Amino acid sequence: MAEGTGAGGGCKACDLMLGRAPLPGGSVLRTESWVVEHCVGPLGLGTLVVKPARHVLHVAELTAQESGELGPLLQRVSAAVTEVMAPEQVYVCLWSHAGGAPGHIHFVVQPVGARDMSRFAAFGPALQVAMGEAGHFPEAADVRRVCDRLREVLG
Template structure:
């Protein structure tokens, strides 16, 4: 399937095109992927890794985008390991809308002991389901500060040839 470049009304496309504000701004961009902080009720530090193009299934990714994906997910996870000291970093992908598939997006989530404790010891999909039922939103200034730290980490990592 040929990817459509920009779909107004799609959250992923609206963020890319600047039609919707992204608190904290873009953390990292590669040829095919954009890394940003999540919007909505997941904990501070949770990232979204989305393709630049409006692609709604991993099956529809270009070969180049698919090859780059592993490195992008690994690097995002390494950054979260360094900054958040999580018990585990989750990487998952749902992108399942009610009426249609949504713009593909991987959630890369640093789950700390504090997060697990706050949700009565839940883990994995049970933890995410419980979090999604809340109306929590990380404070904007904390998101902005986190995104700045994340960008600094990537700059330092690149400076050290950290691949």
């Protein structure tokens, strides 16, 4: 599975994936190369993380199989988030730093609506920064409920 620091610990993405850290809602979907989980950060209910099943620091390091699965998977996950959360837009962006150094890459799939933009008086990257600074985390029970629904949709 993971290689590098992820296999032995010290990588939050790997720790969540391998059950070494609490993950409300559990895994939403696993493919041969990718794992989908609810975001454990303050980016709102229904925000998912799509990450390689192995410890990868750079997109350029993805295998042909991993990169071949990525586009269709991001579209599929975005469609599921759209169906379950009914946002105005779904942001999809790469995050990969941990403590200022490259970390396990992961794509954030975030539902965004007018309420979010109004509450934080921001949109796009500024919205994500504002949400991070506010530090409001979804309730674990809500995360479990949304993850159950997303699993149904992703079938």
